Amino acid sequence: MSQLSTNHLLGLDGVPREDIELILNSTDTFLEVLERPVKKVPTLQGKTVVNLFFENSTRTRISFELAERRLSADVVNFSASTSSVSKGETLLDTARNIEAMKVDMVVMRHAAAGACEFLRTRCTSRFINAGDGSHEHPTQALLDMYTIRKSLGTLEGVNVCIIGDIAHSRVALSNIFGLVTMGANVAVCGPPSLMPRHIEKLGARVFTNVDEALGWCDAINVLRIQLERQAGASFPSLREYRNTFGITVERLDGLAKPVLVLHPGPINRGVEIDSEVADGAAAVILPQVTNGVAVRMAVLYLLGTKTE
Amino acid sequence: MSTYLFKNGHLLDPVTGTDGVRDILVVDGTISEVRESIAAANAEVIDLAGAVVAPGFCDMHVHFREPGQEHKESLASGALAAAAGGFTAVACMPNTKPAIDTAETAMSIRQKSAHFPVDVHPIGAVTKGREGKELAPMAELHAAGAVAFSDDGSCVHDTKLLRIALEYASMFDVPLIQHAEDPFLFAGGAMNEGYMSTVLGLPGIPRLAEDVIVSRDIAVAEYVDGNYHVAHVSTYGAVQAVRAAKEKGLKVTCEVTPHHFSLNDEHVRGYDTNTKMNPPLRTRDDVVAMKEALRDGVIDAIATDHAPHAIFEKEVEYVYAPFGIVGLETAIGIAVTELVETGYLTLWELVEKMSTNPRRILRLPEIRVEPGAQANLTFFHPTREWQVDVAQFRSRSKNSPFHGAVLRGRPLGIFNKHQFVWML
Numbered sequence: 084m085s086q087l088s089t090n091h092l093l094g095l096d097g098v099p100r101e102d103i104e105l106i107l108n109s110t111d112t113f114l115e116v117l118e119r120p121v122k123k124v125p126t127l128q129g130k131t132v133v134n135l136f137f138e139n140s141t142r143t144r145i146s147f148e149l150a151e152r153r154l155s156a157d158v159v160n161f162s163a164s165t166s167s168v169s170k171g172e173t174l175l176d177t178a179r180n181i182e183a184m185k186v187d188m189v190v191m192r193h194a195a196a197g198a199c200e201f202l203r204t205r206c207t208s209r210f211i212n213a214g215d216g217s218h219e220h221p222t223q224a225l226l227d228m229y230t231i232r233k234s235l236g237t238l239e240g241v242n243v244c245i246i247g248d249i250a251h252s253r254v255a256l257s258n259i260f261g262l263v264t265m266g267a268n269v270a271v272c273g274p275p276s277l278m279p280r281h282i283e284k285l286g287a288r289v290f291t292n293v294d295e296a297l298g299w300c301d302a303i304n305v306l307r308i309q310l311e312r313q314a315g316a317s318f319p320s321l322r323e324y325r326n327t328f329g330i331t332v333e334r335l336d337g338l339a340k341p342v343l344v345l346h347p348g349p350i351n352r353g354v355e356i357d358s359e360v361a362d363g364a365a366a367v368i369l370p371q372v373t374n375g376v377a378v379r380m381a382v383l384y385l386l387g388t389k390t391e
Numbered sequence: 392m393s394t395y396l397f398k399n400g401h402l403l404d405p406v407t408g409t410d411g412v413r414d415i416l417v418v419d420g421t422i423s424e425v426r427e428s429i430a431a432a433n434a435e436v437i438d439l440a441g442a443v444v445a446p447g448f449c450d451m452h453v454h455f456r457e458p459g460q461e462h463k464e465s466l467a468s469g470a471l472a473a474a475a476g477g478f479t480a481v482a483c484m485p486n487t488k489p490a491i492d493t494a495e496t497a498m499s500i501r502q503k504s505a506h507f508p509v510d511v512h513p514i515g516a517v518t519k520g521r522e523g524k525e526l527a528p529m530a531e532l533h534a535a536g537a538v539a540f541s542d543d544g545s546c547v548h549d550t551k552l553l554r555i556a557l558e559y560a561s562m563f564d565v566p567l568i569q570h571a572e573d574p575f576l577f578a579g580g581a582m583n584e585g586y587m588s589t590v591l592g593l594p595g596i597p598r599l600a601e602d603v604i605v606s607r608d609i610a611v612a613e614y615v616d617g618n619y620h621v622a623h624v625s626t627y628g629a630v631q632a633v634r635a636a637k638e639k640g641l642k643v644t645c646e647v648t649p650h651h652f653s654l655n656d657e658h659v660r661g662y663d664t665n666t667k668m669n670p671p672l673r674t675r676d677d678v679v680a681m682k683e684a685l686r687d688g689v690i691d692a693i694a695t696d697h698a699p700h701a702i703f704e705k706e707v708e709y710v711y712a713p714f715g716i717v718g719l720e721t722a723i724g725i726a727v728t729e730l731v732e733t734g735y736l737t738l739w740e741l742v743e744k745m746s747t748n749p750r751r752i753l754r755l756p757e758i759r760v761e762p763g764a765q766a767n768l769t770f771f772h773p774t775r776e777w778q779v780d781v782a783q784f785r786s787r788s789k790n791s792p793f794h795g796a797v798l799r800g801r802p803l804g805i806f807n808k809h810q811f812v813w814m815l
Contacts, residue, residue, distance in 0.1 A: 197662030218592025
């Protein structure tokens with residue numbers, strides 16, 4: 084089999100293992116393309132992709148745009164940092180207008196959970212969710228999983244802990260869905276006030292002590308603390324957060340076995356992760372960024388060339 | 392002179408204690424005979440074989456959007472929807488624009504709806520502008536026809552203000568109807584907080600937000616001997632608190648909506664904004680708790696919380712969509728399907744929950760189906776199957792999660808204020 088079972092990538096909830104394996108295996112090929120002097124293939128020539136970004140995310144947009152251009156797609160960027168409500172035009176009207184200009188694929192980022200699914204059911208293009216509120220961010224989880232697999236050789240039986248604000252994290256949710264499907268053991272760690280209810284029902288073990296979590300796992304995925312939103316609301320201060328949950332050299336040095344360190348970025352140095360760790364040998368934060376382009380090329384290729 | 396003969400209907404009248412097939416002759420809006428068989432020349436005969444005749448149903452919780460948002464619903468379109476749903480009376484919540492917080496607004500609602508076949512009773516705001524700060528002119532509102540007081544849509548959150556409002560309202564012997572929700576715990580939520588909100592990534596509204604307010608309010612109601620009614624209960628905790636209050640003999644009553652005893656938060660999957668209402672759809676366990684509390688008499692009334700919104704307002708991202716669904720035209724069908732067919736309630740008890748009890752809570756005059764009384768009747772078929780089609784709704788708005796559902800129990804029509812409305 085060399086086709087995905089789905090026409091869209093809205094999340095990893097319910098995506099079968101064969102699809103995830105196909106994406107990760109295809110990523111190997113595209114990573115090789117990125118090493119060439121001419122980093123471009125004609126795969127999506129003649130296809131038009133719209134990057135529909137209703138929420139600022141320079142990094143994710145650039146990663147997708149590079150992936151699209153390296154596949155030779157025609158790329159249109161639409162950015163609107165304001166919500167559809169305050170803009171006056173509804174999300175549906177915006178999407179229908181863009182679709183009327185005959186596009187093939189839509190890559191969409193939106194602050195509201197479910198916004199991508201909302202449009203997918205009302206439009207005819209193929210959709211890739213580039214992050215919807217606190218719901219899912221499937222390509223981020225895929226690149227995280229690809230990076231772990233490349234570094235440790237497998238996902239099966241690997242212990243992965245996601246650390247930080249789990250309740251407001253689309254990265255955490257997509258990682259949990261994907262990792263559990265791929266046979267990894269998943270844990271989450273963070274203040275109980277930032278833990279969503281019934282997270283354990285998704286198959287994730289819960290730690291509130293970061294040292295215990297570190298002693299258990301083979302890889303950690305350190306989430307960004309949203310400075311503007313959380314400090315003072317769900318935990319007392321950034322200082323206390325850093326001292327209680329921050330990933331420091333001292334914490335890693337005391338471990339019996341090394342731990343692979345991932346971070347979806349952008350990082351807050353000295354808050355959720357110290358510079359020595361972020362820039363240290365255990366970190367794969369920059370390879371994650373490179374892999375991100377290749378993973379997105381794989382997803383765009385598989386969806387863009389899929390026959391009905 | 393108009394004469395109607397309603398033949399062969401099964402009369403269920405809790406007030407007179409009648410339970411059997413009867414013919415009912417109505418002359419000029421007044422019941423002239425109720426007997427097992429009546430023959431009348433010159434009468435328009437309506438054959439009700441297999442159908443139920445009940446004292447007119449009363450929906451004690453609707454939102455008609457007049458004044459202010461008539462594109463969603465007007466008093467006239469709302470009354471039509473009520474008639475189509477089998478209701479002869481509704482009580483409309485004061486969250487209009489402006490709010491029903493003056494005698495003039497209350498009066499104008501009554502005047503505009505005076506000729507409708509459905510009685511439209513205004514509910515007055517507890518506080519000016521429903522802002523939860525200063526008391527609205529409750530005595531003037533009551534004199535202008537307000538049947539209860541509520542800031543529905545918002546909770547009367549200030550405990551001292553709630554105490555004063557309950558004390559003050561007691562001199563009119565009308566209930567204070569609370570939208571029980573702690574605004575801080577609510578905090579921008581969009582659906583019930585739980586497993587489903589975690590999976591869908593939507594901000595949650597914890598059941599705790601309802602539970603703490605109901606428990607607190609009951610303590611206040613007990614302290615001041617107030618007349619307290621909980622709007623749209625949705626949690627196990629809230630009904631347990633009401634159960635305990637009733638066991639103590641307090642003047643505490645409550646209502647539940649059809650969607651809270653039929654749908655749960657798993658229906659939010661897919662992000663259909665017609666599953667977004669406040670209180671939100673709760674868990675399967677809560678739905679069972681609602682049915683059991685109806686059966687046990689802890690929940691007194693079924694009320695729709697009919698909340699019309701235009702399609703363009705609902706066809707948006709889930710978190711941005713307004714709360715609420717229309718309910719008048721599906722209430723009987725859902726209630727029969729979910730409660731009567733499943734054995735939680737008898738048809739007799741259903742009539743109590745949809746007619747007798749809400750009227751008693753609002754201190755509306757009793758309806759007696761007997762000679763000499765004004766005819767105020769609801770007709771419905773208790774077993775007929777039908778498929779919900781929002782395009783057929785009389786309501787101006789179509790925001791219903793029940794579109795396409797097959798229900799048993801179909802409203803047929805009403806008779807009230809000399810007017811006969813027949814839906815088939």
